[in-house]
Every structure is written in C-alpha cells, then in structure tokens.
Amino acid sequence: MKTTRLIIVAVGGQGNLLASKVIGEAALQSGVPVGMSEIHGMAQRGGVVESAIVFGDAQSNIIADGEADVVVGFEPLETLRALNKCNADTIVITSLAPLSPSTAITGTCPYPELKKLKAIIRAKTAKLIAFDAAALAAQTGNVLAVNMVLLGALIQTGTIPLTVDNVKTAITTISKQAFAASNLEAFELGFDAAKTSD
C-alpha cells in the first residue's frame, strides 16, 4: 500500500492526541496499516504538540523534513512553523484562530499577519485550506471540538486512506458520550468548510 504521511501540529490542550486516536482507531478498524508517533513532553504547559501519522507499508512512524503529504495545523502560527515538513506537493489544512504564544504577547516577536501567513503557505505548498475552526467548534456548543472540525476538513480532502464512515464510527467509539454528538457535528462542519474554503 502506498505510504501517506500526515503531520498534525497543535498547541497543548487543543485535543491533538484525541484526533490522532480517532484516526488510528479508524485505520485499525478498516485494516489500513498505521503507525503514529507523538511528542508530548510538556504539552499541558502550552508548548507545541506534534503527531506524525504514517499510513501504508512504511515501517518508520516519524516524518522527516519535506516528507509530509498532508499537514493539519490547529493553530495558524504552528502551521507556519511546520512548513519545514512540507514540500511543493503537500496539502495544508489550518485553522485561522490564533493562540498567541507568550513571546508574541510580551512583544519580543510579533505574531505574523494572517493574510501574509496564508500567502506564504500557499506559495510553498500545493494547496491550502484555511478557515476559523474555533468559530465552527463554537457553533456546536463545544469549543473543544476544534480537533473534530479539522478532522472533518482532512477527510474531505481525500488525502488519507480513510472513509467518512470509518472516521465517524471511530469518533463515536472514542468520544466521551457527552461529547459524541457535538464531535460528529463539528466533523460535519469541518468537512463542509473544506469544500468551500478558498
């Protein structure tokens, strides 16, 4: 099976690990070989969390610079920072809701303008899908569902070997019961947003 390499970047607490879990479970249930690797050292203290997910026959489950087929960023600045994982054929999906790091707040280094940020990513990769995932999550009444919104967008692109049904089933199995409905709704909103995003 062809190897597909996916990177998810987020800020600690954004639910990146849950999204990876759903993806892993969906792959397991549909018989797609999958390996994942996470760096979550001090994740809860506001640092960057990165998951690498490799589908297919490759043995390695970390992804070197320039070798990601898809990058999903839960936060625009982190998406920009992950550009080193991309190449000219990479598809990038990002939320546009910024979470300023302390260094930007205290003014040592300004947060880049979103318009410019989008232009840069667009210029260096094959495709950029960008929208405010936090706003869509808020629509479901569950502000923590940013991860599911972006998962919906990811599945819409058809870049990873998982079907809508696989993933929805995995969301239902893995989510805490109280959040299952809002997570599915968030998934749908993200899926639709990816269709129309410029």
Add this chain to the structure above:
Amino acid sequence: MHRLLKARPGQKMLLLGNEAIARGAIEAGVGVATTYPGTPSSEISMNFFQIALETDLYFEYSTNEKVALEVAAASATCGVRSICVMKHVGLNVAADALLTLAYVGVKGGLVIVTADDPFMFSSQNEQDNRYYAKLAGLPLLEPSSAQEAKDMVAYAFDISEKLQEPVIFRTTTRINHSTETVIPGEIQAPQTHGDFTKDPFNYVPIPAVARNLHARLLNRLKEAEELSETSAYNISTGNGRWGIVCNSVSYKYVVDAVTDLNMGGKTKILRIGFSHPLPKALLKNFLKECEKVLVVEEGEPYMEEALKAFAQEERLTLPIKGKSEELFSRLYEYNPAIVRQCLATYFDVAHKSPAVPDLSDLPEIPQRPPTLCAGCSHRATFYVVKKAAEGMETICPTDIGCYTLGFLPPLSMGDFLICMGASVGTSCGFSKVTDKKVIAFIGDSTFFHSGIPPLINAVFNNHNFTMVILDNGTTAMTGHQPHPGTDMTALNLEGYGHVSIEAIVRAAGVSQVAAIKPYRLKKSIAAVKEALNYKGVSVIISQEPCTLYAKSLKKLRGKPFFVSEKCKNHKDCINELACPAFFIQNKRVKIDPTLCVGCTVCAQICPEKAIVPLKEKVL
C-alpha cells in the same frame, strides 16, 4: 476493567509503546512493579498504578529510582517477577544498587526498564544507557516496535530467571511514545508472594564473598552471550554483501531506506535486539560475509566500536563505519531521511533528497516555549521571592520539575541546574565561595527524591543559603503522580502514610523555617525577606496545590478575573508575571476567562487595582 486487562489475546489493538510494555509485563505475570516517574517512561507506571487497583499486582511510586530498584531487587530475590521503570537519568540514581545487584543476582525475574531520550525532548541530557549493561555486566534488550516491546518483556523475564541476573530493557522516546498495532497474548496470573532463604555467602558481598560473586557474574555473562548468539531478537535479513547493523528504532528507518533506495538485493541487515553481551560469533560471521558494513545506532558508537574490535580479532580489514563527519552523528535522534542519506552516501547509491521548501524568506516566527500554567502557584512563588530579593545580588540554583520553567523571562528565576536535588547541594558550594545571596528552588517530589541529604549537609557544614520548597502536593511535570507528601485520601486511596516536609526540615536541624501561601503576596514577601536575611540555612515552604492537579480533582474554587476600564495599560501584569491567560486585543490587556483560574496574583500587583473578579459566570 482496565483497557490493558480487557484486551483479548489475538485481537489487534493500537497501543502506545509504553502501554505495550505494561501489557507485556502483565502477560508475563509480573508481581511487583516499582518506579520513580520520568518522561518518556511515565505511562508504563501510570498503567501499573491503575492495574494494581484491580489486580493482585503490587505497585509503588518509590521516593527515587534507587529505592525503586532496591524494592524490586528484594522482591525478585524472593522469587517474585518484578519490574522497575525509570527514565534514563534515573538509572544514574539507581546505579549504586545496580552494579552490586549484578554480583548478588536475583531468583525471580527482574526487568529494569530505562527509557532513553535521544534529542532530549524532555530531559537534561541524552546519555546512552546501553553502557550501563556493559558497566554492570548485565543482559540488555532493545525493542524496535511496540509489538516487540510487549513480546520482549516476557523474554526478558525468562532470561533473567535463566541467568539469575536482572535484565536491562532499553527503550528510546520513539518506542515509548509511538502508537502501533499490537496483538496481545495470554495473561499469566501474577505470583505476588515469595520467600527468602538466608544465604549470606551469596547475598552479603563483603570482599571475600564479592570476589566469588564477580567471577560468577562473568560466567553468567558467558552464558548470556550464548543466549544472545541464538536469540530470535537478533534478526538477519537479505543476502547482499553490503552489511547494515542496527538496533532499536533505527531498524525501521533502515528497512524503509533500503526499500526506497532499491538496494534490497545488495544488502544484508542484522538487527540486534539482544545487545549485551553482543552475539560475537554471529557478528563475526556477518562481517566475513560482507564487503563493507555500516552501523546505524542512535547515540554512542556502542556497536560500532565492538564490531571494529571483533574485526580486528579476525584480522578482517573491511570498512566498518557509523559515526563520522559525513555519516551519522552522536547527537540527537535519527529519522528516515537521515538514514536514507547516510546509506546512499556510504554505499554510493543514487538518491534524491526531499525537496524541502526554501524557507529563507519566512518572517521571524515567535517561539512557543512551554510556560507555567495560568494560575500556577510556582509563578506566584517566583514573583514573591523575586520581590523579596530585590536589591540583592543572587544565585538561584533550580531543580527538575515544572518550576524549571521559572528560568524563562519575565520571572527569570533559575540560574543553575544539573540533576535531581542538585539545587541544594550546589547551593552549599555557591554560598561558600561567593558573596552572593544563594536561593535554591526545589519541588516537593524532588525534595523527597534527593533534596534531604544535601539539606542535612548544609546544616552540618553550616552553609548559608535559603531553600525554597515549592510544595504543590504532587509530581506535576510527569503527570501528577503521588509522592510521600501527597494527600492520598483526596484520591480516595487508602493504606498510605503521609510525610510532612516541614517536620523533615525541622528534624534536619533547620530552625529558620516558614510556610507561606504564595497567592498572598504581601505576607509571603515579608516571610521570604526574613528568610533571606537569616545567616545560615533558612527554609521557605511554599504551599499551594498545582493548579492543573486541583482542576482535575475539581477542587479549583477561584472565579475568573477581568481587566476593567481602570486599566492604564502599564502592562505590569504582563511584564512581571506573563500568566498565559493574558492576551492583547486592540493594544489593551485582556484576560481569557476560559484560562484564568482566579489565583488573584495579577490583581494584587496591578497598581491601578484594575483587575477585578468577573461577576457573571462565563463559559
């Protein structure tokens, strides 16, 4: 039932490497598990902790790795299969026990898991613990995947019992924190009770005994080498004349690189999973069949040096390379691209490196360093000490925990760090040879781990510094594991004792001791000032639960604060505290009500009294 107990044999599941190791131990009928928490090993013990609540397994968070190993050594000596889990630097702490335990040996299986951390994702060094196996003369196993990690634990117990020696089980972060498909096996009921038969001439290594025991260890090492020669974990594939010797996670990168570079027909790979003692005969035969050999191993040239020595013994002159300027580094971790590149270079195969986009025109991207949580009590303590020490020239040795992050601006509290407990030991030295005010910062768990002997040293040798114990009731950084000062009843757990930090400090002979509540800034600053002005050893115990922990126990009472119109935009709050709940909108300071936990610290320092509690409940 716990997920790892529920898993049905034969049914594929996704497991984190650390979960796979825990499951492997359960399958092997482990009876005793001990640890001191440390990333990247922590999830192994976290699972044992939970499983022990449902089964006969005895698990404990020991005060430090040396104690953890001693507990497990004794239970294994009584015939109970035991496992002791730690991060790589933990083995330094346990090394004193380890090296003589190798002489004394065990009866029941003892597996010592050391989780190495190449690239130092969450560690202060990237030492290669394979050398401990060599130093101690003990068998060493290294898995390459989660499945193998699980299976190898049972194998490790078997070897340990066969040789009557502990076995070192070495992982790296990418094994611990990778999630892969694993097929569970059958669970063996744990045997948790053993017996001890007196046998001082084997168990008490006074010099005359130890001389015999060392000789016995060398014999066992020979036996271990025979096991290594035929071990199913030393795997050879391919028939080519280009040899690649590799271990651990590098094996996967090698397999992928050989496929990508289309060199399968020409290569022969030997993956070493039983890496001490190395299978000498196997490796020598491998060398004889090869034209040239590349060694792929993260960390130190452990196998490379051995291979070169073996080649010398056989008068073989083929090129053997690994670490060098143009090939592999001793630094950091490898990845598929690095391995592919080095294989291509060494065997001279055409290869296209990935087209990384040119990022030279990117604007400067603000870093996102990890920060103390919103409302973290450490932030308050650092602020208090900083204010109390205003005007003094200070040296602030710090220690290992979330509070290490206090070294970052704007708090900038933390000037020197080596290892667990060293804030206190080094304070003795700093205060002796300088005229500066020395302030040691140490967490509660670290205090129990290794802060007590240096404190006693300070009292005995009459040193002059202030020790600030950041007591937040838990081992926060590694995921809120309990320690002897933790209130276990809050977790509804019975059968634990409780040790008072203050009582220990006083018993050590410190008379200038004050407990503070760091959120009460004024009072706390006064108390710290008094401690700083004291000549001799003074101790401040700053007591306030870890915010994240309190949140998880649903014990946070504070209401969020907001910045009212009274704000004159001095930005003192941001410039002095930098609580992550602050953000700037339209050039004005705001507080994110979903992050703010209402610790009140910013409100107390605002000169305009502009920060006030939010009345209505948000969220």
